[in-house]
Amino acid sequence: MTFTQCSSQIALLLLLFFGQLGGMRLARLKLSPVKFGLPIRMNHWSAPDLNRIIIENNIHRSSKVKLMQTPHRVVVVGGGFGGLFAARSLKKVYVDVTLIDRRNFHLFQPLLYQVATGALSPANIAAPLRSILERQKNTRIILDEVVDFDVESREVITAEGRVPYDTLIVAAGSQQSYFGQDHWEEFAPGLKSIEDATSIRHRILYAFEAAEKEPDPVKREAWLTFVVVGAGPTGCEMAGAIAEIAHHTLKQEFRTINPADAKLIIVEAAADPLSMYPADLIAKARKSLEKRDIQVRTNTKVVDVEHDYVEVQPVDGSADPERIDCHTVIWAAGVKASPLGEMLSIQTAVPLTRGGKVEVQQDLTIPGHPEIFVVGDMAQVLNRDGKPLPGLAPVAMQQGNYVANVIRNRVNEKPVPAPFTYKDRGSMATIGRASAIAQIGRWKLSGFFAWILWLFVHIMQIVQFENRLLVLVQWSWHYLTFNRSARLITGTEEQHEKKLEEELVGRH
Numbered sequence: 001m002t003f004t005q006c007s008s009q010i011a012l013l014l015l016l017f018f019g020q021l022g023g024m025r026l027a028r029l030k031l032s033p034v035k036f037g038l039p040i041r042m043n044h045w046s047a048p049d050l051n052r053i054i055i056e057n058n059i060h061r062s063s064k065v066k067l068m069q070t071p072h073r074v075v076v077v078g079g080g081f082g083g084l085f086a087a088r089s090l091k092k093v094y095v096d097v098t099l100i101d102r103r104n105f106h107l108f109q110p111l112l113y114q115v116a117t118g119a120l121s122p123a124n125i126a127a128p129l130r131s132i133l134e135r136q137k138n139t140r141i142i143l144d145e146v147v148d149f150d151v152e153s154r155e156v157i158t159a160e161g162r163v164p165y166d167t168l169i170v171a172a173g174s175q176q177s178y179f180g181q182d183h184w185e186e187f188a189p190g191l192k193s194i195e196d197a198t199s200i201r202h203r204i205l206y207a208f209e210a211a212e213k214e215p216d217p218v219k220r221e222a223w224l225t226f227v228v229v230g231a232g233p234t235g236c237e238m239a240g241a242i243a244e245i246a247h248h249t250l251k252q253e254f255r256t257i258n259p260a261d262a263k264l265i266i267v268e269a270a271a272d273p274l275s276m277y278p279a280d281l282i283a284k285a286r287k288s289l290e291k292r293d294i295q296v297r298t299n300t301k302v303v304d305v306e307h308d309y310v311e312v313q314p315v316d317g318s319a320d321p322e323r324i325d326c327h328t329v330i331w332a333a334g335v336k337a338s339p340l341g342e343m344l345s346i347q348t349a350v351p352l353t354r355g356g357k358v359e360v361q362q363d364l365t366i367p368g369h370p371e372i373f374v375v376g377d378m379a380q381v382l383n384r385d386g387k388p389l390p391g392l393a394p395v396a397m398q399q400g401n402y403v404a405n406v407i408r409n410r411v412n413e414k415p416v417p418a419p420f421t422y423k424d425r426g427s428m429a430t431i432g433r434a435s436a437i438a439q440i441g442r443w444k445l446s447g448f449f450a451w452i453l454w455l456f457v458h459i460m461q462i463v464q465f466e467n468r469l470l471v472l473v474q475w476s477w478h479y480l481t482f483n484r485s486a487r488l489i490t491g492t493e494e495q496h497e498k499k500l501e502e503e504l505v506g507r508h
């Protein structure tokens with residue numbers, strides 16, 4: 001690929017991005033369609049107390065005017081993809097929405113690995129919920145941890161009190177699963193939160209610093225060995241990004257070590273990396289990983305993790321466990337649903353899957369509880385082919401929108417929509433700079449064009465314009481210079497470093 005071709009692809013990406021941005025600006029500037037001669041009436045939600053609002057008949061066709069009537073109370077647990085999209089889709093419905101999250105921001109998890117590898121800063125991929133929903137007058141946000149539910153009295157129990165609901169939407173996502181070996185988490189952190197990402201960033205950068213100071217070549221090699229557990233999209237993205245740091249970003253920066261000597265290993269229990277893709281795309285992904293000097297050990301499971309090694313073994317037990325000396329292990333092997341699913345199960349007897357997902361009905365409600373919806377990573381929903389839907393952002397977003405539609409129709413006394421079906425617009429995974437695979441319907445893409453598509457789709461999914469712009473600028477700069485600007489070891493990382501050093505000192 002020549003520089004001119006690359007530049008033209010970047011120009012195309014910029015064009016598409018600003019095209020979208022321009023379109024959205026029109027909406028943001030509130031340019032009334034009436035000005036363009038379109039017969040659409042604008043709705044104004046100015047007063048904070050919805051009881052005093054006279055709702056015009058274009059919002060509630062079934063009941064033309066609702067005066068002094070208590071709005072239906074919808075409580076949404078979780079401001080991730082499922083919860084936020086549900087709340088936003090309820091903007092013009094005559095309901096009182098309360099969104100509860102233990103964080104005050106919406107996190108764009110698909111780009112967490114870029115924070116973990118210094119390409120982006122945390123603020124680039126997180127947006128305050130209050131700012132996202134500032135114009136949505138029927139919605140309030142509570143910063144609190146949900147600890148349980150009282151299904152009988154229809155209340156959400158938080159760390160600080162109780163919040164009553166008429167309809168409940170639970171979208172609390174998922175967390176890392178260590179398959180019963182939770183003590184591995186200390187040495188093999190997963191990537192689920194901003195804290196995880198900055199902690200992993202610290203571990204990666206600190207490993208190179210420690211190797212630079214280490215006179216013993218065996219110990220130095222251990223510092224320069226990075227093991228990623230799990231060859232799904234997150235594992236491959238992480239490994240590809242660490243390879244780029246070692247081979248390009250840090251190339252000139254050390255005097256004792258050569259960062260390119262870093263050993264990168266992905267351990268995967270399945271037969272292939274990215275095993276959810278078709279065989280030809282898998283082969284391309286494997287080639288791309290190997291081109292980056294990443295060892296892909298498939299049919300291999302992790303049997304032990306400690307602060308200075310990981311032990312692996314063939315899945316079929318055909319060989320003894322092998323010890324890999326290393327200090328940086330990243331867990332990308334599996335997730336389980338939020339424990340709030342179990343709370344719901346205890347009270348409603350709804351069955352859970354092995355991964356703790358709630359087995360909801362096709363309208364995403366809990367059997368016998370039409371007032372409780374569960375969406376996103378917490379919900380077990382079967383596709384038309386009888387297979388469970390994957391834990392992906394578009395699944396959560398579509399489910400959030402669907403649930404809001406059901407609530408809108410119920411409030412407006414309209415027939416409930418058809419059961420939920422997922423519209424699969426394709427899936428993609430990136431392995432590193434200019435390398436990705438994508439499947440869109442029958443179309444299969446790989447290499448540079450798949451990567452450009454991956455960049456575009458991810459930028460467009462970021463919730464706030466400012467973040468889109470920041471990410472685009474950072475990526476363009478990074479693409480041209482290989483530089484990762486968020487490589488500082490500060491704040492919590494320092495505490496983490498101290499903790500890690502204490503751990504190591506204590507163990508030597």
Ligand SMILES: Cc1cc2nc3c(=O)[nH]c(=O)nc-3n(C[C@H](O)[C@H](O)[C@H](O)COP(=O)(O)OP(=O)(O)OC[C@H]3O[C@@H](n4cnc5c(N)ncnc54)[C@H](O)[C@@H]3O)c2cc1C
Nearest residue numbers: 078080081082102109110146172173376377391392393396
């Ligand atoms: C590293 C990584 C990479 C990914 N890459 C991709 C990708 O490339 N493409 C893709 O489609 N998907 C990807 N995913 C998956 C995608 O992010 C999830 O499927 C999606 O976020 C699920 O949305 P959700 O609303 O169910 O949960 P989340 O988005 O996880 O939101 C859950 C929310 O609930 C809040 N919460 C949780 N528990 C409580 C509680 N007890 N009280 C109050 N609030 C609570 C959390 O703070 C959070 O805001 C990735 C995920 C990860 C972790």
